[in-house]
Amino acid sequence: MxxxxxxxxxxxxxxxxxxxxxxxxxxxxxTVADRIVGFDTLNTMVIAAMIAMGAAMYETLFIDIAxxxxxxxxxxxxxxxxxxxxxxx
Amino acid sequence: MSWAILLILSFLIVSIVFNGLGTIGLHRFPDVYTRxxxxxxxxxxxxxxxxxxxxxxxxxxYLITEEARFLNMAxxxxxxxxxxxxxxxxxxxxxxxxxxxxGIKQEQAESVWFLTERxxxxxxxxxxxxxxxxxESSESSEVK
Numbered sequence: 001m002x003x004x005x006x007x008x009x010x011x012x013x014x015x016x017x018x019x020x021x022x023x024x025x026x027x028x029x030x031t032v033a034d035r036i037v038g039f040d041t042l043n044t045m046v047i048a049a050m051i052a053m054g055a056a057m058y059e060t061l062f063i064d065i066a067x068x069x070x071x072x073x074x075x076x077x078x079x080x081x082x083x084x085x086x087x088x089x
Numbered sequence: 090m091s092w093a094i095l096l097i098l099s100f101l102i103v104s105i106v107f108n109g110l111g112t113i114g115l116h117r118f119p120d121v122y123t124r125x126x127x128x129x130x131x132x133x134x135x136x137x138x139x140x141x142x143x144x145x146x147x148x149x150x151y152l153i154t155e156e157a158r159f160l161n162m163a164x165x166x167x168x169x170x171x172x173x174x175x176x177x178x179x180x181x182x183x184x185x186x187x188x189x190x191x192g193i194k195q196e197q198a199e200s201v202w203f204l205t206e207r208x209x210x211x212x213x214x215x216x217x218x219x220x221x222x223x224x225e226s227s228e229s230s231e232v233k
Contacts, residue, residue: 004097004146011139014105018112025115025124033121033188040180041115041128044173045108048136051169055143060158063143063165067172074176081180081187 008056015049036080043073093149100142107135121188129181133173140170186210 022045025038047066054062114127147163150156189210 004094007098007101008142008146011101011105015108018108021112022115031121031188031193033184033191033193034124036184036187037121037125037128038115040177040184041111041132044132044136044177045112047169047173048104048108048139051136051139051143051166055146055162055166058158058162060162060165063162063169067165067169070169070172070176074180077180078183081183085187085190 005056008052012049012052012056015045015052019045019049032084036077036084039080040073040077043069043077047073093145097142097145097149100138100145104135104138104142107131107138111135121193122185125181125185125188129177133177136173136177137170140166140173144170190214 019042022038022042026035026042029035029038047070050062050066050069054060054066108131111128111131114131115124118124118127143166144163147159147166151159151163
């Protein structure tokens with residue numbers, strides 16, 4: 001039991017390092033779509049980190065927040081894409 | 090029960106490896122579409138395996154201790170998996186469609202897109218917006 005929660009903490013640290021590497025693409029993406037791709041990847045990794053953190057600390061609340069974060073990031077991605085293609089107003 | 094811990098740790102290793110591959114692909118590919126391909130596919134796969142890890146861990150703890158909160162955590166993680174499966178590919182499709190409509194070009198020199206000649210989405214948009222000669226377009230679509 002202790003081994004699995006330790007491994008989950010280590011995976012949270014690894015995913016946080018991935019998130020920092022992904023944020024470089026948001027800063028130096030040449031076009032707007034590159035930045036949106038980096039943002040979407042970062043959101044998915046935040047969801048993975050929240051789920052692993054909730055399982056490591058035995059908190060179901062973190063997983064509920066991960067569900068809400070997934071749906072909100074989906075809506076924001078759709079809205080930014082709609083704004084980018086110029087059809088929404 | 091050591092095989093259950095082995096299964097959980099193997100799911101976790103697959104998750105970490107595929108999230109890392111998605112991060113590397115986000116930086117190594119030349120243009121938007123290939124970056125979207127690498128980042129979205131690998132990250133979705135890795136996060137699905139992270140939810141599998143947590144579901145297996147919670148079910149194992151429930152079978153050992155028989156407390157209801159671990160089963161609660163497994164069901165909530167399954168709901169997170171369903172939300173992720175619905176939202177993530179749809180968002181990626183919206184990003185790709187927006188980038189194509191805006192007119193972001195593919196990198197011609199370094200990519201496999203150099204070999205493509207037809208642009209079916211743009212042809213469909215032109216047929217929708219400019220129905221100039223419907224007979225010729227229907228005939229050409231039948232020929233193709």
